[in-house]
Amino acid sequence: MSEEPRIGVFVCHCGINIGGYVDVPDVVEYATGLPDVAYAEPNLYMCSSDGLQKIQEAIKKYELNRVVVASCTPRTHEPLFQSACEEAGLNKYVFEMANIRDQCSWVHMHEPEKATQKAKSLVRMAVAKARLLVPEEEPEIDIRPTGLVIGGGVSGLTSALSLADQGFKVHLVEKEDRLGGTLLKLDTLFSSNVKASEVINPLIKRVKASTDVTVHLDSRVADVKGFIGSFDVGIETRGEPETLSVGTIIVATGADYLSPEGLYGYGQVDNVVTQMELEQLFKEGGRLDGVKTLVMIQCAGSRNEERPYCSRVCCTEAIKNAIKLVKENPKRDVYILYRDLQTYGIEFSMMEYDAKKSGVKLVMYDKERLPEVTGEERGPMVRVYSPLLDEELTIETDMVVLSAPIIPNEDNEALSKHLKVPLNSDRFFMEAHVKLRPLDFATDGIYVCGTAHSPKEVAESVSQARGAASRAGIPMAKGRLKTAAITSVVDEAKCSGCGTCIELCVYNAITKNERGLAQVTSAVCKGCGVCGASCPERAITMRHFTNEELEAQGLAALKEA
Amino acid sequence: MRYALYLGCTIQSEQFGYEASVRETLPRLGIELEDMEGVSCCGFPALSSVSKVGWHYLSARNLAIAEDMGLAVLPLCNGCHLSFIETKHFLEKDPELKNIINMNLEKEGLNYRGDIRIVHLLEALHDEVGTQKISEKVVKPLEGIKLASHPGCHAIRPSDLQKVDDAENPQKLDDLIRALGAETFDYPEKIDCCGSQLAVTSGRVTLRIAGEKLQAVKSYGFDGLVTTCPFCFKMYDGRQRAIKGALKDASLDLPVFYYTQLLGLALGSDPKSLGLQMNQSPVGDLVERILEG
């Protein structure tokens, strides 16, 4: 802003919260004498409608082009005063606050003189910064009202349908030649024992019928360009490249199941199968009639050094199948060898009791003394030490079922590189924040749901898929996205293209332009300023928190009143 | 208040002090006691452990007699009380068994309906008479005397049967002790078993179980132990000398009372009428202290 700064300073009494300890009139008088301060006044409550009006009148009357309010904390009140300035025709970024309540009068209640001195210097600092403030724009970007969903399993289908129902076009990319994912391999689903087909088929039907969803089978993501609002995603369908222009991306690529080669005789001893294979046997029917004794072994390949995580669904899955087996044939002996039963929540707890009532034998084993499976004439023989009985049980079985864990897709690595989103130590996709942003990536416009993120049962995946659709729907519903003004900007004259900033930015907001120089996508920049503080050439400026502004604040603080 | 008084075996065969103190004190609180004709053992624990039917038959028979009298039954012994409560509970759940039993009862012209009210001594005193009325009648308050409360397992467990007091935190006996002006407080071993049930099978263990509790009670500075169960009383009072031997703890002597004996003293009854001379634990000094007031 070229014209001379004319700063207005407004000092708040906040009743007696400030006025009771800080000599407000004195501060006002002091402010009047500061460089470029054109006007200063006190008010009982700056944040009251009357106070705000006073600011707006003063802006007009004294042709103020900068405003400083000395009152409480900007964390709660800055937006209020900023909008007041905007209403009076000022850009909201020529506003600065001095926190003389929370960080002055309230913490120095016993030393009014010193508190007053401090209040003055806080005002002096704010004015020093205000002199250098310039108006900032909040650039708007367009968001294409089209979503990309990667993965055609229960999560992907649910997300796609929700986005369509929210009124957006959707591209659904599935690597297999048919939709449905893991549920195609399952017979029934806990906790309601509904047929998996009854869950997945209606979804597939709806997606196929939807005019808003374009399905790409046999397709993989080959590369990703752009940022939120305008991603250009290159996919390959049976070698055929195609570019999809979308606004947001949902990762619903699901997961895989471990094939527990060599564990508990799997692949060596006959009739040692996995829960997934058991589901297949259920689907085919018949073949289990001869099975009189069956042992299920939990944590077959998980919760160990190699694969530390718990696969979440196996215990309930095993219990579901065990109940089914004993109800089919009450004479059947069904054992579940477990370490800790992961039957969490209400429904699964109830299933646990149902299993016990139906006579399923739950035997706890110790990680330090794993069960053993050997091939015998009759069938697999299981030896397991039960700490509770303090004895080793020997069980002659007809079949052993291993609860092998859900494992990440091997193509997670590639996809995470294309999307520039991270994987966690288990090689599943890692969300932006474990607690409060479970469906977002740190990168705007890209979201995750279902087992791509971590092992989950169907209901949880369905909820997450709907949730991810909500997250992705937000920017698309708005159509345009007002991006923050407090961002980094690169001075290309200074930039040497060293790439330090690019590595430092967790939001992938900085890229190299065609001349190999850094360029900030302000739509994506979150304004932390790490890049600026690190740029070897000091070529990056932090808008609204420039070195000059911070320096001015500090030097003002060192001057005495 | 009128009750059919059920004494059971243990009391009539050896715990005369309990009966005496009950007959002496309860009427003075307005409780009329009517003796039951032709009652038998309640079946617990000897029979209950070998023949379910036999046990319930005996209990039901006694209850039937009380029903005939048209009174609520007051079994003094925790064991009998539990036996009755359980029989009532099981026969409610098992009408078939109830029929079989009634067919047998018919032979002597008895019939068990199942609407009998079974009242424990603690309930009679705490819930029906009330601590208020008791403390009003006290003439020799047991001031400055610290008494440990031992309600006994069968009075409070199993918790899901209608029992006398909270299984985890029984307080009625404590209230009753305080009503006499004495002092009492919770102690960790309060709801521990006396061990008498093991007496037959493993005597030494019994003595240790009972002994450790007595030692603990002593260590907390109690002057005596109070109960309403003849089984427990037998352990702590009758076998205290044996316990001393078993634990090789010569200093282990603790006065043990039936609640009704202390109640009597507080109401001003003559110690003899309360059968105190029959207590085998060293109650003498404490009784002196009370009498001197």
Next chain:
Amino acid sequence: MTDFEPKIIGFLCNWCSYAGADLAGVSRIQYPTNLRIIRVMCSGRVDPALPLGFLAEGADGVMITGCHIGDCHYIDGNLHAKRKYGLLERLVAKAGLEPGRIMLEWVSASEGQRFADIVTGFTDQVRELGPNPAVTDPCVKLNLMAAKAAAEEYRLRALVGKEEKLVTEGNVYGEEMTQEEFDRIMEEAVETEFTRNKIRLILSVKPMSVKGLSAETGIDSRIILDHVVALRQRGWVDLHEVQGNSPVYRAMEVQ
């Protein structure tokens, strides 16, 4: 010393520490009035040159506070703050200033009491140290200005910028570097850059010969010569004149 009131500047991150400071206020927890707070969005934004500049200008202490590790609103900004603070510590040491005049702490939005305690503790600590020598001793001031200049130079900034990655993930060839190796390289670089900037500052006041510089800085004249050569290559220093047979150098204006 008793009536000495230190001037302390604090950089607080907007999301945790600044909120923690507000909570101290809301909870009416009292602490000394010496602190002057500068709000930044993230502790990782604090360029070491800023604190050094303030120390050169006479601040008695500078504190930096951010979110606890793991809580950073910008995911890992505070990790970078930690790296930058490492450089700050080295340069403060080089400048011969007491390490106790700077501090980096993590304060969450719920730690009002902790914030107050930290401020109180730091204020007492700085009060103990007494006034910033830079105010009275031009050498210290010169050192601090040299340190600030060094912190603004490419080499140290590039190193610190890459530190986190180098010691956690390794370089582009995937070679991970131990913290020790890195520290060694860093220490050497700091020494060099500090000295060169100091020489340059001295020469910008008045031209001098290598011998003169050696006397002024107390550094062996051969080492000074190496630096002068390097500075000439950078175009920061040039020959001013030749007195007798010893060349006298002057600092060039750097745009």
Next chain:
Amino acid sequence: MMDKPVIVIGGGVAGIQASLDLADRGLKVHLVEKSPSIGGVMAQLDKTFPTMDCSICILAPKMIECFRHPNITIHTLSQVKEVTGKEGNFDVKVLKEPRSVDESKCTGCGLCSEKCPTKVSDDWQKGLSERKAIYILFPQAVPLIANIDREHCLYFQKGICQVCSKVCPAGAIDYEQQPEEISLNVSSIIVATGFQELNPSELGEYGYGRYKDVITSMEFERLVCASGPTGGHLNRPSDGKHADRIAFVQCVGSRTHKKGYPYCSSVCCMYATKEAVLIKEHDPGSEVTIFYIDLKVFGQGFQQFVDRAKQHWGVEYVRGKPGEIRRNPLTKDLAIWYEDTMTGNVYEKEMDLVVLCTTMIARPGNRELAGVLGLKLDEWGFFKSKDPVRSPIETDVPGVFVCGCCHGPRDIPESVAEASATAACAAEVSRRCAS
């Protein structure tokens, strides 16, 4: 914006997330909260597992966002009393209890509570400290507005005092405020009323209520929180002595068919682990033991978190549910009796503090609300969803959705994800109604 607003019932983290998702996409939201501030249970937690994030630090910004958001209207001290109509067109009556403080005037300075003469046990601090009869629920409360507890206020009880109105610089005190009925027309309804912890004195077990040093996990959260009653120092409530030996008992009231509830509360094993690690962080010398039946480590990073607690922090895990907690009447020391079921040995261990990890139970208010909304409850009072697998967040009433712990115990990320999901459902509804 032509679209009708959406009503969100419950201002905990789930309700907040649902509101923000909807408001951010441009729909108007009415966020109804029955307490004086939004924030819910999460605001009371100290840290969150497994990342040890400071709970209020990550929640407060979202609370403020709700408060500032032009599309969100927060109704505190309010409850939904009547609902008619159907999906796309619900008429909702909300009853707002009087605050006795003018929300437009109060600046949250707290002077009133400072001067108020009446001290009351502070429920928000789990009764571990006292508040005044006029008070701000907690320092980060949103809205940051005082509230008179008429039950205890001298003016409302005895017609005397009125100190608050005398000292209030803003003249915000208004004793005359009356309950207010607000009528809203909304397209859909999101239920996020959350849960409450079981009061273990109902169980009689473990001496809770009798022994001061036997506390619940929520009480522990306040006790260990920097902004809690002890400023985060882990002192025994009985005598203020620092607690060095701490036991956590899992499944208190849970996974039982006797007294209590048959289900697993899903989160206790992990928050106990978190709390154990917190203690170790404060004071590595302390002995911390967690007693469990089955260790529930089913979530992302949970097993690794437990491994770290065991190996790095030396937290002891014992598989076995303690039989009894006893207190020596003379020393007042607690002893915990348990069997280590892995070895079959029985132990008695002295403890300074015993933390009961109690069942997450449904809010009693659910019954009334279910009646108002026409929703079904399960036998424990949680809202029933339409189908446990296919539509976990929809209900039998079209246009009414549930998220978070009001339909069963779950952790924060699950609640947040579900909240977003209900927002999607609501967005779909308003689209259907628009077209």
